[in-house]
Amino acid sequence: MTKNLRVKTGKAIDETYRISFKFNGTTYYGFKGDTLSSALLANDVHLVGRSFKYHRPRGIMTAGSEEPNAIVQLHDNSSRTEPNVRATEVEIYEGLEASSQNCWPSVKFDIGGINNFLSPLLPAGFYYKTFMWPASFWEKYEYFIRRSAGLGKSPKEKDPDVYEHKYIHCDVLVIGSGISGIMSAKTAAKNGFKTLLVEEKPNLGGSTIYQNSDFFKINNQNSSSWLEKELNEIKKLGNLEIKTRTSVAAFHGYNFLLARENFTDHLPIEQRSNKTRQKLLKIRAKKVITATGSIERPMIFDNNDRPGILLSSAIKKYADFFGVASGEENILFTNNDSAYETAISLIQKGIKIKAIIDNREYVDSKLHYEVEKNNIKIFKGYTITDTFGYKRINKISIKQLSKDGQKVVGSKINLSCDCLGVSGGWTPAVHLFTQSGGKLKFREEDQVFIPNIYPSDQLSVGSCNGDFTLEEILKNTSKSLKEFLNIENTEYENLEILSSFNKSKRNIWLLPSDKVFGKTKSFVDYQNDATAKDIKLALREGFRSIEHVKRYTTTGMGTDQGKLGNMHALGIISETAGAKMGELGTTTFRPPYTPLTFGTIVGRNVGEFFDIFRKTPIHNWHVKNKAEFENVGQWKRAWYYPKKNENMHQAVQRESKAARESAGILDASTLGKIDIQGTDASEFLNRVYTNAWSKLAIGKCRYGLMLNEDGMVYDDGVTTRLDENHYIMTTTTGGAANVMAKLEDYLQTEWPELDVYLTSVTDHFATVSICGPSSKKIVSEVIPDLNFSDESFPHMSFKNAKIGKINCRVMRISFTGEHSYEINVQANYGKSVWEKCMEVGKDYNITPYGTETMHLLRAEKGFIIVGQDTDATMTPIDLQMDWIVSKKKYDFIGKRSLYRSDTIKEDRKQLVGLITDNPNEILEEGAQIVADINKSPIEMLGHVTSSYYSPNLKKSIALGVVRGGKNMMGQKLIVPMEKKNINVTVADPVFLDKENKRLNA
Amino acid sequence: MFIIHCPFCGEREQSEFKSGGEAHIVRPRQPTELSDDEWAEYLFMRKNIKGIQFERWNHAHGCRKWFNMVRDTSNDEIKAVYKMGEKPPIK
């Protein structure tokens, strides 16, 4: 039987509403309003997981999003399973199933626990050092490390939930609904600002909402009652929108913030369908008020990580807010007044406190006297030196601190307990402030970093700004709001405040122990198992920068980003290295503040909406005729059209033969098309292409090569002169948008004097390309009014024509080396023109072919594909295309780079043809090309860029780039593969019809 | 994420824009007259300043116009935007 540790009704709990849930297979009960952690504690369950490296048993430590230990997997083995969830943030619901992570085979018996005893072998930098061992060692360890270190399991099924993105614009965004956040939201909204208040928890009010003691009063009421009234009032304000369960993940520049609003995670699974699970809010706020509060610091002493050790403030919250005692025999350990607040709450609830250990020798505060009145033993000037209990704390040892706090003195006292609350003071939650670019300053008197320089129109209020007493919070928040919102006064200026918190504190970053330092395990980062010893080791090994120490020890690199221990890490570095805290700086907190689900990040952009895909006007015909498709940029292009039982190779062989022997038809609509007009259009083309354009006659077409300014090939295509001042340029399918942008850039910035206008018309035209010996007969029948004789319509020329009433542009150009025509029509006529060609072509064995056959046909002719045979390091000279580079033109983009010392080198990689000794051996694209395989290391000369079996030549052909290849014609080279070496001969890249006879066949 | 004032369209989200690197690097009018070093200076050398930097930006998903921006790279504050061909309003 488990114990019931439920005490008096907690503020958040509805005891009339009982909820059952499972943890590690056992059924437990909690109440509506419980978090998984409060419900577990109510059932006396502390042990929830194992630590990452040493697999030490770990328990619930906090009551908030800073939780490092209580990390669970929800609904394991279901489509909704989620790893790395903080038990402190899970609201329980009927049917909730959670299980421990990081333990194998179970949380109570964990095989990785052996790491705890091996820990001398697992020092800081263990993983780095392991990686540096011979690879063969690592492979052996990897299996065990992965198996035992796992950070939860990702779902294997499709996410059944729906996620959304939403833009929000507001005048004032308030982050956090503690007392200062509520004051800010109310003041902003009442003064006419459109205000949004976001709170990560399901309820408003922060920690003040359960502050019921007589020691904290506003206008003679308990601070909780006072705040309760404020909450009722703000809910009526029309100008204020309140979002709970909404956590700000990122605070970017210009007051742009990302937040996650959660809608269904607190509902039973069966109530979640047809609802949006989470929304990613993209918030643009004119002003941001950060009221993110502060996080209590643990203390660094030997074995400070056992289950049953919690933050003192968490014990208070579990008691006051959830009505749960975290233990039956409690000890509190503190260096400041906070533990006494907790003690007073526990006394009120009748929860036993065995003792309080206080680092301070002299304590003069009302809270302390009140606790003393209740006959609770207080050890002043003492520290904990060790703790005991494997799966739950059962005993502590304490000793007196020396005057300087560096040593322990006197005799050891042992105290039994089942719960230990620690308070090392408070750390302002400045994570979002620093994400936004804010600069911090270090406040010596209480050893905290607080906001100093704001990078945008924003304000930090409350304890995240370093105001820790009720009086400071109320007064300073009111004062700052007046200035920030530029208003005359606030309603909070004349409050009567009773605040009993004494700010005195005895800060010792690393508490002394009576053990040898090397034998202690004082955890600084609980989630990543980094200890004080690790940090000192890193310093001994020479690391100085806090960022380096962080990476080497992995301190602060867990999913909690070290929200608890980062300050201690800094403190220990500061003390050990003798550097001032303020000068060390802090590590950078990066978004997200708390982890986001992938679902939230992608929103609705899933499945077919993940990326845009573009279809040609003829797409449905390809689908109907069973084409396989390939992605080219965002386009879906017909790849090949397999007939019954054909594989890709067979289909491509058939299509290629038909294209050369009868007729082939290709959908070329995806090619980029740019309409160029203006009196300087010819001059413009002269400047962007390597060849000359001024003398191109109207009605003629020309192939052009475009370079980058560095001389490397950027794009290619055929441009046609439609009229005196009118051209249509085609680009590669993938390069269209970039070419357009680049040309616009030059026109607007370098050559604004040119009278040229560019319009992208890619989507406006459909292009049907027909090639092969029968192509002329087919187009003559499709367009009977046009004279297709070679005299009237030679290769590389263009004509306007009509198919019935449809206007079309016909170009006689060829990418296959065959006699061929391209018919361009308005996009919406594309499919009907294609179908007409198919119908007419039936008698001529017209065969639709896809991109694979197109690539094969052009490779037979040695035509390059930019991006396949080139890779932004190839000049036209490297491609053996010297013929296209004008010697006469004064300038064009990239010209000067063609005779830089580097580009004129003889031994650059150059494009060549490759013929395998065995004509049936097909090279693998990307394979390396070498000359000598006996030399070590083998010198890589280049690689294969395109490779096919040519049915028309009945042999394997390939293109490749080879260092100095131009002068290696006929030379034997080797393509070494995993299982054999393939012998090849360097050849002319034009394999078929070198005389171009087929163009006019 | 910045809010950028396009000189032609007004205030827009940064996601509509594309950055184009350092501004006021004029393409040499007579590249053939330049030595390798001089051409390399134009082609490759760019400043990477912590502080006031002059940059080219393009309203790529808007009016498609190029313009210049003065930005403090240390805090991303945009000091000014101005059209191509105009003199920078700040030194």
Ligand SMILES: [Zn+2]
């Ligand atoms: Zn614009």
